[in-house]
Structures are given as structure tokens and as C-alpha cells.
Amino acid sequence: MNQKPIIGITMGDAAGVGPEIIMKSLTHKRINDQAIPLVIGDQKMLERAAQVLNIDITFKTVQKDEEFQVQNDEILCLDLDLLPKNLAYGEVSAEAGHAAFEYLSTAIELANRGRIDAICTAPLNKEALHKGGHLYPGHTEILAELTNTKDFSMMLSSPKLKVIHVTTHVGLLDAVKMINPDRVYDVVRMAHETLKSAGNHQPKIAVCGINPHAGENGLFGNGEEGEKVIPGVKRAQQDGIDVQGPLPADTLFFRAVRGDFDIVVAMYHDQGHGPIKVLGLDAGVNITVGLPIIRTSVDHGTAFDIAGTGIADEKSMLEALNQAIELAPKK
CATH class of the missing domain: 3.40.718.10 (Isopropylmalate Dehydrogenase)
Structure with a gap:
């Protein structure tokens, strides 16, 4: 026993x-x-x-x-x-x-x-x-x-949604500066390994964009998605990780709650925390x-x-x- x-x-x-x-x-x-x-x-x-x-x-x-x-x-x-x-x-x-x-x-x-x-x-x-x-x-x-x-990250887990963060307790302008392809790749990898160790052998991962509509091909922002996010996502895909993105955050969390994805990679604190807390303060758990x-x-x-x-x-x-x-x- x-x-x-x-x-x-x-x-x-x-x-x-x-x-x-x-x-x-x-x-x-x-x-x-x-x-x-x-x-x-x-x-x-x-x-x-x-x-x-x-x-x-x-x-x-x-x-x-x-x-x-x-x-x-x-x-x-x-x-x-x-x-x-x-x-x-x-x-x-x-x-x-x-x-x-x-x-x-x-x-x-x-x-x-x-x-x-x-x-x-x-x-x-x-x-x-x-x-x-x-x-x-x-x-x-x-x-x-x-x-x-x-290499570490904050993961929020609730019955309907899991979110892991590229940046957390920094100001928004500092967060955007800190985002880079290596960090995006590392967080995607940690999300994959964490869910895999919990019994999900091929977790579906989605990555948020930084700008509205994930930049919409350069219409919003200054090309941050192409510079900071996409190379990290592609590197993870080359490792065989089932990851998509960057995707528009305004619809992504709805899709994740619906079951399209097992976990969402958020770029900054409020992008990830907000949806979890809308689901209920008593439902969320913080896992490092x-x-x-x-x-x-x-x-x-x-x-x-x-x-x-x-x-x-x-x-x-x-x-x-x-x-x-x-x-x-x-x-």
C-alpha cells in the first residue's frame, strides 16, 4: 500500500x-x-x-x-x-x-x-x-x-480551461519586450511535457497573439507576431508538438473552453488570468x-x-x- x-x-x-x-x-x-x-x-x-x-x-x-x-x-x-x-x-x-x-x-x-x-x-x-x-x-x-x-512558468488550471503564461508579473510594455521565440518555445514545451506527464499523450496547444486579431498579417502592431511568436511555434511544431498559433485571443479562449484545445499559451498576465477568473475565482488553481x-x-x-x-x-x-x-x- x-x-x-x-x-x-x-x-x-x-x-x-x-x-x-x-x-x-x-x-x-x-x-x-x-x-x-x-x-x-x-x-x-x-x-x-x-x-x-x-x-x-x-x-x-x-x-x-x-x-x-x-x-x-x-x-x-x-x-x-x-x-x-x-x-x-x-x-x-x-x-x-x-x-x-x-x-x-x-x-x-x-x-x-x-x-x-x-x-x-x-x-x-x-x-x-x-x-x-x-x-x-x-x-x-x-x-x-x-x-x-x-525555465519556469505559471499555469492556471480550472475544470474547463488551462492557461500557461509566457510572461506574468511585469507591466504590459515590459511584457511585450520580454516575449521572444526562445521563451515562446520553452513555454509551449513545458505545457506539452506537463500535460503529457498527467496522461495526455498528445495535448492540443494553442498560442495567443500579442496584438488584436493576432496582428492580422501586420495590420495591427509592428510585426510582433512574426518576430516574437511564430518562430517559437514553428520550432515546437518541428519537435512534433501539436501546437497552433498565434491565434486571436478574443476567440481562442472560447474555443479552448469548447474543447478545441487542451491548453492556451497566454502572452501576458491579464490575457491569461482574465478568462480563468471569469469562470469563477473558486475554480482556478495556480501550478508552477x-x-x-x-x-x-x-x-x-x-x-x-x-x-x-x-x-x-x-x-x-x-x-x-x-x-x-x-x-x-x-x-
């Missing part, structure tokens, strides 16, 4: 909804039946969330070098004890930003050492992260640096592709406006945990 995978759950920014959606998710029996959750964060913040939610969960505090074993209905917690008990809900805090970084870096260390089998992250706040002294655009870039990964470790995440932010109220929906966190369990190496 296979041993359950150990899933490291990072608490994210404790001033947001992270502790609440983690606590709600851990009440779902199937998560504990299929995996050993290890929450990496501040136990007192989780206990505060449990009080808000009126949830009764017993924690077992562990150290990072001991064996991660559970008994009865305990939930393992690696308590870094970085935050004050009275941390304000819904406010940008350097303390919370720094703590969120430490939770993630600890999880990455454990994954690199083979102590945990996958990482599932609750949301962090980028402004707080920067105030805490960590000048990264987000989770993905931290994961890439701390795993020495050069190209890393040597498995990482999934909710596809929503810290929701400071509702933090501490107990009304945050845990569906995206549940789906992220399910994906982490499914993708974790089998023992």
Missing part, C-alpha cells in the same frame, strides 16, 4: 484569509484520508482562525527535522512563531510579509530535501512581502530562485511549471477586505490541495 504524500501547506500572509481557508479545508475528510497535511506557519494564527470559524482541530507541533507522523485526527504544524498574537486583519504588514516568505522558504527547503512531497500555498500580499524586505513579484519567482530553476518540486496554489489574493470574518470560500484551496496530492510523486 502506498504511503500518503506529505503536503506542505504554507500559511501565506496571516493578515489575509490564508489561515481561514486552510482551517476550512482541513475539515474536509478526504484531504486527511489521501495525504498528510503539514501546515507551515504560525500555530497561534491558525488557532485564531479556528476560533473565528468555530472549528475544533487538534494540532501536533513538529520540528522540521523530525519524522512527520500523525495519530488520530491531529494536524501537523511546523510553527515558526514569527507573528504577534494581535496581528491586525486586513492591513499591509512588514511582519506578515516577512513571515510569509519564511513559511515558503522553509517549505522549499523541506521539499528540496525530500521531506515533503509537494507544496500548496495560501496567498501572500506583494506589498507586504516587499515591506518585509523580499523584493520578489510573487510566489513563483521565489520558488524559481530557491530551487535554482531558470518547470520546478523540480510540485507546487500548487489558490488563484486568488489575500482578500484583506473579508479577512477575519470567516466568510472566505475554501474551494480554490481544496482544489489546490487535490492537485498537489494528485501530482505528488508516488511512493
